[in-house]
Amino acid sequence: MFLGIEIGGTKLQVAVGLPGQEPVALERMEVQADRGANGILNQIETAAHRLLQKNQPLGIGVGFGGPVDPQTGVVAKSHQIDGWNRFPLRDWCEKTFNLPTAICNDCDAAALAEATYGAAAGAKSVFYVTVGTGVGGGFVYQGQQFGADRPTIAEIGHMRPGIHADRAEITVESIASGWGLAAEARSRLMGDVSRSLSLSRDRSPIAEQTSDEFARDLLLRCDHDLDQLTAKLIGQAAADGNELARDILEHGTQALGWAIAQVVTLMAPQVIVVGGGVSLMGDQLFFTPLRAQVRRFVFPPLVDSCSIVSAKLGELVVVHGALALAAQRSEH
Known part of the structure; x- marks a missing residue:
């Protein structure tokens, strides 16, 4: 014991x-x-x-x-x-x-x-990712922690998402974590983000009105207090059909999927286990788009080489x- x-x-x-x-x-x-x-x-x-x-x-x-x-x-x-x-x-x-x-x-x-x-019991090589307040990782090979003799290892959340992420604060965690999703939502609602939404790329009056309705919905869900806007609220809004919330989640799963694809390309683990509060949004909002993004970015011969499963x-x-x-x- x-x-x-x-x-x-x-x-x-x-x-x-x-x-x-x-x-x-x-x-x-x-x-x-x-x-x-x-x-x-x-x-x-x-x-x-x-x-x-x-x-x-x-x-x-x-x-x-x-x-x-x-x-x-x-x-x-x-x-x-x-x-x-x-x-x-x-x-x-x-x-x-x-x-x-x-x-x-x-x-x-x-x-x-x-x-x-x-969730990965019996697998020889397992990469674990937690997506909650932050994004962290760990790698286990043949039942042993890999890299225990190194200062740090498997810090997937601190990967820079692409060669243009040249500032230390631009990380996968800053985009895909619960905190990152909420921060992006606040920025979009305050008009600080210039990136256009997929739903509003058509700048017609109808599209603008629809986009405004989704923004108002998010504001109502947090009682117009942006400090109370959480990833959980964003997930609930997305499940209810709010396209602004879905677009924010899509951006998060894209960044995380890109990072996992790099892990698969470099290490080819048999199983990727994903846990943490954000992953509890379920298959439709989280796991299905995440798997699609991994397939999009991974080295093609490894597309079907690993399973991506929820933590147990x-x-x-x-x-x-x-x-x-x-x-x-x-x-x-």
Whole structure:
């Protein structure tokens, strides 16, 4: 039995269990961002000690929401929470709980879980993509995390979409993530984007009126507060036939499909697993157009070489990966 910990930007999960099985015990908490890293460490310590009173795990696995060095167990930084810069998380866990500990990035943990117990179980090579607030990735080959000895790997969200993306902030994540979709919607509604919509390329009065109706619909859905406009609202509008929302989603799946096509062209994984909140929009709005964009951009001999499937393990995917990581460490 092992202790698995997920440290995210908005949630914490601490569980005891065996890899590939439902946790024996689980504690889920919200991150209190204003308390920084120390607040999160206090939450983990309290929750873990409660679980350790009734269970005796052999080791700890941690999936951390940000770049880490798995070799040294040191966190590079968090993009959401202050106080994590160069923090020796593995040492802290080992001293606090007196248990051997392994850590990795949360997407790498999720990739390990989906490749071992989830949607790609049995496949030799698996690339995992999460599309939520951000876009992250992980690669698993023959049941092992690939590139664990490198500073970072499989960062598909930080790929530049094409040779004209010459600024650091122009990334696949900035277009295809939930945050990116919402940002594009806000820009279009404020008139900051010069790119014309497919529905309004015909500049007739009827087309203009129709485009305005779709814009008004999006504004009503967020009560005219653009800060409340989310990818979920955009997805609901698209499902209801809002062509402006569909055009925004199409732009996102195009960028993500291009990035996945580059991964397939370079690495030829057997399975691409896609998870995260944006992927929950379903086949019609997300997976069908995504697969079409991958086919459009991939090296032609590899068009039918891999499956693109939805993630299976849901909200516990990082916890499952952390448990698997702890189990692998105990074997070495």
